[in-house]
Amino acid sequence: MSTPTLPVRTALPWVAACRWDRLTPERGIAVLLPDGGQVAVFRTHDDVLYAVGNIDPFSGAAVISRGIVGDRAGEPTVASPMLKQVFSLRTGHCLDDGAVRLPTYAVRVRDGVIDVSTQPDEATT
């Protein structure tokens, strides 16, 4: 992970989310960060993990983790459950509105446990 440019509010760069096998394929979970922020973590059909911000930029509600996972022309996506805008899971870009983007987060599995970075990727802040 690159050096965070934001003030680090916690000593730990990673936070443990849950066990890998708790995550249903093609569904998401929400993870609470130590600073009160929220990340949505998804497991796609091919067992790849993605993590993006959990706040839906269109409604302000913390609901992205509850969206339907799928693909648009091969790009892995999640649709906000509120007003159905579709976001790329890889880049966080909203595919229905070029000006809007979710932050993305690093995510990894260690000893069967999913860890999420406590800081968004720099390019998406």
Next chain:
Amino acid sequence: MRQLVVIGNGMVGHRLVEAVRSRDTAGEWHIVVLGEEPRPAYDRVALSSYFDGAGEEDLRLPDLSAHPGVELRLGEPATALDRAARAVTTASGAVIGYDALVLATGSTAFVPPVPGRDLPGCHVYRTIEDLEHITATARAATAAGAGADGVVIGGGLLGLEAANALRLLGLRPHVVEMAPWLMPRQVDEGGGAVLGRLIADTGVTAHTAAALTAIEPGPGGAGLRVLLGEGADQRAVDAGVVVFSVGVRPRDELARAAGLELGPRGGVAVDAACRTSDPAVYAVGECASAGGTVYGLIAPGNAMAEVVADRLAGGAATFTGADTSTKLKLLGVDVASFGDAHGTTEGALEVVLNDAPGRRYAKLVVSDDATTLLGGVLVGDASAYAGLRPLVGRELPGDPLELIAPERGAGGGIGVGALPDDAQVCSCNAVTKGAVRAAIAEGGTDIPAIKACTRAGTSCGSCVPMLKNLLADSGIEQSTALCEHFAHSRAELVEIVLATGIATFSELVARHGSGRGCDICKPAVASILASLGGGHILDGEQAALQDTNDHFLANIQRNGTYSVVPRVPGGEITPEKLIVIGEVAREFGLYTKITGAQRIDLLGARVEQLPAIWARLVEAGFESGHAYGKALRTVKSCVGSTWCRYGVQDSVGMAIRLETRYRGLRSPHKLKSAVSGCARECAEARGKDFGVIATEHGWNLYVGGNGGFTPRHAELLASDLDDDTLIRYIDRFLMFYIRTADRLQRTSTWIENLEGGLDHLRAVVVEDSLGVAEELEAAMARHVAGYADEWRGVLEDPDKLARFVSFANAPEAPDPTISFAVEREQPVPAGPVPLGMPAPAGSGPR
């Protein structure tokens, strides 16, 4: 550099400055804008949205002072005009010279000279300040108990808008109109009669053919008393607020004092260049009289602003009159008027369709030989407007009555193919048929592509049916594909699932689709699998297909919380159960509301609270009401023969029987039903997908009704049925619908699109013309036998329960973004959630 002075910073003055700035790239003009109002220009047309919660910022037009070379002087009206010296004096005493001057002073609301018109509590409806004053008076009046009524003087367009505003302020609105019907300028007598009924339905009391004679202080000095008529006919209405909306007068006082020529009915006279009798002075918008007409609409004003901007840049544009066609939704009522709506053209003929009970009126004005469309009026249903307006002045493509016949409606029916290329199909964005065809020729194969390329269809959307027809006409087959992952329609997928027995989405998409699915096909396939196969909707892979409502068996709300709606079959509920609902709501701090469908909604539950809430409800005998699903919602009932002196059958008993039979049934769209105990129809069964009305001999079955976006009355399918036949027919009807309808197609549109329509449906259901009745009934029997309460299914299954956590790493921690305020003693989401307005890119959790 030359100096342009603009007097008036209203909508048209604002447009003028923008238009000059965008043409004047060389920076030839320095612009000084004098505005009388204290704030920068705002959207007056949308003024009423202030009462829907729009703030001043939402109404504000783009900031002009961002342009270099524009000097805005707000709160500084012009007081005198010295044409000889080419200078304007302002209220602050400044004298500003000009090379060119534009008057854009708009108009003022006219207040008739009746006694009492200046009493406190009397207002006009023109500026943001007016709205602030109206709000303050309404609040004070309701607080003082000085009558919860409000009176609008004037039953035109604006008057009805003002009536709606009073309603939103919590007052009972009255409208006083001198003419014998409302909106006399836009609609004729027949249209006015239908409009009157529609407006009365919205709770507005209209006093037509009523003259205002005086306004007096109310009884005991509180509020106002509005006196109508004279002598023995005199009536009085007591009100907290009075709003005048009888018309506007152009603000031509500066021009008059400076000796400029005025129009026959006031307003500053201008020529086709929008120039006044002084060549250095122009006038635009509502203060101008062009060809003797003062236009009270924004589109002509904008057109004038463009003409003047072009002239100032050395061009030769002209303003030669404007289309005053209008289509509006007032108090939820559709009204449209276009072309020569009053039939004033010599020899004009009128073709009228007057459906008073259906609350629909349509009139076309045609030439004396009935070949050319001259204008028309539509009330109650203006869907034909988009198709008719571009035909004005052109040859009619067929029988005029055909064009307004109810089944044609949607505008698309009016042979858009017959229109010439220069006819406008999208009036909002001034897009011609030729432009749409060009876009199609360049490879636009669907509606989104045409929208992106031409902007047609992007505003009010009423032209979209015509765009579809143009696509179809050019031989482009409109795809029935569900989405990019399936080339099949929903009905075809049902066939595939029935034929192959495929029971999972993965298999279906792998064998008959492509990619991994999306938020359109996944829930649609989940619904098909559930209607055909049964089982819990969260079993196995199915769980991942459901949208959030089905996934959490509750309805998501704007702040990310959920609502819980227990089933109350037929609307019948015991005191014990009512008490449990009350206790649960109190314990979990939920907002409660009686819904529009005879049950109770508990709102504001967080995901992690849902299982505990259901546990209490299920224990007390409640089940899921499927408010979240494309499934049977409720079967409403009236009290029927058990209590009602008119009832002829037990409507409650039948409603409960039907609701219990079809509960949990997944369908292409939601399903609603009702049972009334006699023809008085208190349960509103004819507004439902399947409605049952008691007769002396049994039951009448009506199908294909709905409220919602396009309300429709259900039509009679079969009459005088006994209980069992009724249920058999409904079984067949519902299963046939489930198997053959498109995704999100209500029964009404399904029947409409069914080849042979209602007659065909009757043949299938009543006469079993397809020989499928037995199979359909058997499928329903399987559904009934397989039904189990979905909430209980979750409570009994630890795997399913495990999903109901707020955070994977903190399952019980409440979502910190959710907070509540208290309104009328109940919790409501705190702060407005700006739905539809994206936050800046990347504004994520911090």
